[in-house]
Amino acid sequence: MAAVESSVHRRTWMEYIPWLTYGRRLGFTGFFFVLPALIYFTLFAFYPMANAVRLSFFNYNLLSPPRWIGFGNYEFLFGSRQFMESLGTTIIYAFGISVPIWILSMILALMLNQNIRLRTFFRTVFFAPIVMPLVVLAIIWSLLYHPYGPINTVLLAPFINQTIPWLNSNQHALLAVIILAVWRATGYYGVIYLAGLQNIPNEYYEAARLDGANNWQLFRFITFPLLRPTTLFVVVVSIINALRHFDAIWIMTGGGPGDATRILSVLIYETGWIFLRMGRAAAMSVILFLLALAFTVVQMWFFRTQE
Amino acid sequence: MLTSPRVIRFTQYAIIYAVLGLGSFLILFPLAWAATSALKPNTEVFAVPMNWIPENPLWENFILPFREKAFGTYFLNSIIAALASVALTVVISCLAGFSLAKYRYFGRNIAFLAILSTMMLPVQVILVPLYLVVRDLGWLDSYQGLILPQAVNAFSIFLMRQHMKSIPDDYIEAARLDGASELAILIRVVMPMSRASISAVVIFAFLASWDSYVWPLVVVTKDALRTLPLGLSMFFSEYASEYNQALAAASL
Numbered sequence: 001m002a003a004v005e006s007s008v009h010r011r012t013w014m015e016y017i018p019w020l021t022y023g024r025r026l027g028f029t030g031f032f033f034v035l036p037a038l039i040y041f042t043l044f045a046f047y048p049m050a051n052a053v054r055l056s057f058f059n060y061n062l063l064s065p066p067r068w069i070g071f072g073n074y075e076f077l078f079g080s081r082q083f084m085e086s087l088g089t090t091i092i093y094a095f096g097i098s099v100p101i102w103i104l105s106m107i108l109a110l111m112l113n114q115n116i117r118l119r120t121f122f123r124t125v126f127f128a129p130i131v132m133p134l135v136v137l138a139i140i141w142s143l144l145y146h147p148y149g150p151i152n153t154v155l156l157a158p159f160i161n162q163t164i165p166w167l168n169s170n171q172h173a174l175l176a177v178i179i180l181a182v183w184r185a186t187g188y189y190g191v192i193y194l195a196g197l198q199n200i201p202n203e204y205y206e207a208a209r210l211d212g213a214n215n216w217q218l219f220r221f222i223t224f225p226l227l228r229p230t231t232l233f234v235v236v237v238s239i240i241n242a243l244r245h246f247d248a249i250w251i252m253t254g255g256g257p258g259d260a261t262r263i264l265s266v267l268i269y270e271t272g273w274i275f276l277r278m279g280r281a282a283a284m285s286v287i288l289f290l291l292a293l294a295f296t297v298v299q300m301w302f303f304r305t306q307e
Numbered sequence: 308m309l310t311s312p313r314v315i316r317f318t319q320y321a322i323i324y325a326v327l328g329l330g331s332f333l334i335l336f337p338l339a340w341a342a343t344s345a346l347k348p349n350t351e352v353f354a355v356p357m358n359w360i361p362e363n364p365l366w367e368n369f370i371l372p373f374r375e376k377a378f379g380t381y382f383l384n385s386i387i388a389a390l391a392s393v394a395l396t397v398v399i400s401c402l403a404g405f406s407l408a409k410y411r412y413f414g415r416n417i418a419f420l421a422i423l424s425t426m427m428l429p430v431q432v433i434l435v436p437l438y439l440v441v442r443d444l445g446w447l448d449s450y451q452g453l454i455l456p457q458a459v460n461a462f463s464i465f466l467m468r469q470h471m472k473s474i475p476d477d478y479i480e481a482a483r484l485d486g487a488s489e490l491a492i493l494i495r496v497v498m499p500m501s502r503a504s505i506s507a508v509v510i511f512a513f514l515a516s517w518d519s520y521v522w523p524l525v526v527v528t529k530d531a532l533r534t535l536p537l538g539l540s541m542f543f544s545e546y547a548s549e550y551n552q553a554l555a556a557a558s559l
Contacts, residue, residue, distance in 0.1 A: 030405075030411070033406035044455070049433055051439065107326075116327075125331045139540075139554070140338070140340075187334070269434070281435050285433065288431060288432055
């Protein structure tokens with residue numbers, strides 16, 4: 001590499017340092033390029049993450065200095081019924097959103113991958129909700145869910161003869177926010193699946209058809225296995241995304257009625273910024289992080305053993 | 308029973324179109340309903356049977372939000388935040404993506420993994436300490452505090468790195484032989500070849516910033532710094548029973 005240096009080359013400051021060979025100099029330059037990103041994430045991700053762990057051992061209300069209380073926050077949380085219920089709600093919410101999304105978005109992609117007319121139209125329609133601000137959708141949907149709103153009076157009226165108080169009832173509120181989330185995200189993951197489908201070479205299908213495989217066998221033995229990397233991505237990302245949902249629930253129900261939709265992210269916000277218990281909120285954050293990590297590791301492991 | 312392949316084929320397509328049609332209806336119904344209801348008087352919003360076309364469209368519904376709340380300011384703030392996020396994202400992700408794709412140095416893979424791992428981090432996990440960082444920097448209620456901490460997403464770095472890895476080394480070597488500095492190689496050779504990925508990154512960063520709600524909610528208390536999502540949700544909670552105007556504001 002050093003041999004290619006041209007004679008008209010102007011020397012930069014690094015070339016005056018004798019132990020820096022050409023390759024090392026390039027390496028240094030590369031390191032300088034990644035430095036802004038590292039500084040950025042150190043300041044706004046790694047350091048806060050470490051600090052969350054530290055804070056979770058303190059009692060801190062922003063006003064007086066933090067006071068060390070050991071595992072006090074964790075002890076409180078695991079004894080608190082509200083927290084344990086919130087943990088359960090979070091898990092139901094995360095799976096309630098992602099499982100339907102896995103199935104629906106794959107079906108959607110399989111259908112859009114057929115040779116059909118209006119494909120661009122359908123793709124645009126299904127992708128539309130993800131580009132609309134969630135706050136806007138939350139407002140629209142909380143009116144849709146109004147007891148006299150169009151979901152009851154127009155969509156469901158022909159089928160059930162009953163007014164469902166969606167957001168005001170313990171039994172329906174969680175379902176209502178899950179429906180909104182599935183409605184919004186299915187098209188997005190559908191497009192990701194579609195990209196995965198289009199990477200599968202057509203020859204595989206032709207060869208299998210020659211061998212007399214039917215449609216189900218094509219899906220079972222070609223499409224599904226070859227989509228595994230896409231599926232892993234969709235599964236992991238959809239669950240992690242569900243864990244960070246906040247906006248729609250905060251606007252539509254504020255965590256209620258009762259504790260019906262109080263998922264962890266809502267509880268963290270309330271504990272930290274309404275009750276000013278930063279240490280306790282940090283402890284919840286750490287548990288949320290472990291939950292996210294556990295989901296990810298389990299899924300990675302699950303998909304690895306199938307190989 | 309005899310079913311010809313053509314009949315099977317036909318039913319298959321009929322099912323596909325029916326399902327896609329139903330799906331599109333379910334996606335479009337709420338949006339269409341919101342758009343027409345925004346133009347109705349409040350009493351007609353929930354009228355049964357519903358009218359798809361309002362009899363006397365009330366365009367004034369769109370004016371009230373601007374009179375009652377500083378929606379002009381919110382809009383401007385959202386634009387400023389989105390553009391700043393986009394600019395910062397493009398600079399940082401191009402530099403980092405290029406570095407992670409095309410240079411070899413000690414700790415490169417660790418740096419890449421570390422950056423990737425932040426993608427797996429829900430914002431709520433670092434909400435408290437991030438707030439404290441911004442407070443210690445004295446950035447509460449400021450544009451820096453509003454924009455910087457959530458501007459760059461590791462996903463954009465990942466995207467740029469994957470794309471730049473696919474650019475053949477020969478182009479870079481050739482530019483180097485011509486005496487181009489490393490930064491010039493990035494700006495003049497690699498970035499023009501990554502236009503598609505850069506535009507994807509721009510769109511992602513813009514949408515993420517435009518949509519962000521939790522962080523502005525936490526860090527901003529001054530009305531003059533509120534962004535559209537904050538303004539909207541406040542307007543909604545104050546005028547929750549003025550359905551038509553809430554929808555008009557949302558449709559904007």
